[in-house]
Amino acid sequence: xxxxxxxxxxxxxxxxxxxxxxxxxxxxxxxxxxxxxxxxxxxxxxxxxxxxxxxxxxxxxxxxxxxxxxxxxxxxxxxxxxxxxxxxxxxxxxxxxxxxxxxxxxxxxxxxxxxxxxxxxxxxxxxxxxxxxxxxxxxxxxxxxxxxxxxxxxxxxxxxxxxxxxxxxxxxxxxxxxxxxxxxxxxxxxxxxxxxxxxxxxxxxxxxxxxxxxxxxxxxxxxxxxxxxxxxxxxxxxxxxxxxxxxxxxxxxxxxxxxxxxxxxxxx
Numbered sequence: 001x002x003x004x005x006x007x008x009x010x011x012x013x014x015x016x017x018x019x020x021x022x023x024x025x026x027x028x029x030x031x032x033x034x035x036x037x038x039x040x041x042x043x044x045x046x047x048x049x050x051x052x053x054x055x056x057x058x059x060x061x062x063x064x065x066x067x068x069x070x071x072x073x074x075x076x077x078x079x080x081x082x083x084x085x086x087x088x089x090x091x092x093x094x095x096x097x098x099x100x101x102x103x104x105x106x107x108x109x110x111x112x113x114x115x116x117x118x119x120x121x122x123x124x125x126x127x128x129x130x131x132x133x134x135x136x137x138x139x140x141x142x143x144x145x146x147x148x149x150x151x152x153x154x155x156x157x158x159x160x161x162x163x164x165x166x167x168x169x170x171x172x173x174x175x176x177x178x179x180x181x182x183x184x185x186x187x188x189x190x191x192x193x194x195x196x197x198x199x200x201x202x203x204x205x206x207x208x209x210x211x212x213x214x215x216x217x218x219x220x221x222x223x224x225x226x227x228x229x230x231x232x233x234x235x236x237x238x239x240x241x242x243x244x245x246x247x248x249x250x251x252x253x254x255x256x257x258x259x260x261x262x263x264x265x266x267x268x
Contacts, residue, residue, distance in 0.1 A: 010037055011260060012045055018237070018254030020146040024191045025055040027146040029073065043080040049073035051107050055148075055191035071102040073141075074113070091119045095140075106190035106208065109152040113138040117157075126166070130175075132159040144177050144223050145241045145250045151217040153185035161223075171227045177241075179219040186211045219245045225252070233261035 012035045019028030035045020054068045074097035083090045095115045101108030117134035139151045144159065161175025188209045210216065225239025237254040
């Protein structure tokens with residue numbers, strides 16, 4: 001989801017830690033980003049992600065093992081434009097990533113990637129229905145949940161849902177999502193070897209890297225979650241997503257800390 005921006009020009013510094021957990025393992029990420037916000041309309045920033053992965057591996061013989069590792073991800077830069085309006089809010093975000101991450105553990109595909117996401121929404125009292133539409137050459141790692149694989153290939157991604165603002169610091173949201181690739185697709189697993197044997201389970205369980213048709217990176221399902229903002233400097237999220245394509249249930253969490261707000265509060 002594309003976040004909102006404040007009305008004054010200022011530098012930004014966000015530290016974020018989030019992750020997703022399912023039967024295949026856990027994919028977590030520490031993301032440090034800095035940038036500059038030009039009023040309510042323009043934000044330019046860049047970030048460095050570090051991944052922490054724990055894979056629950058089951059071999060064909062039924063032996064279970066756990067493999068954990070940490071790796072640098074693909075460094076990114078992005079530009080966000082926001083056009084708030086009482087009739088309809090519009091936001092657009094263009095992200096580019098450099099192939100700085102590990103290609104041996106499914107963190108990076110070894111290619112430069114892009115994502116262009118557009119969002120419209122409108123408030124109706126406590127309710128905010130929204131629609132997001134994007135095009136990319138890799139499934140955005142922040143799209144609904146952190147997947148146990150990375151992908152490379154042209155695709156469109158869509159999300160439609162509604163948020164309900166219970167109080168100023170608490171909101172709930174539910175949505176449906178779809179990833180619609182076209183052309184050749186390649187996936188690189190972060191949790192290979194979890195299948196019950198060759199040819200069983202989704203492609204990302206059969207080996208480190210798989211190349212195939214458009215259905216290889218397709219995904220769809222629904223999600224629901226809560227967002228909490230106990231202070232101006234901290235945002236918390238927790239959510240559940242169901243991938244019907246992969247028959248995968250995932251619990252996700254996140255904490256984002258606005259370091260600029262903390263430093264200003266401390267008088268630094």
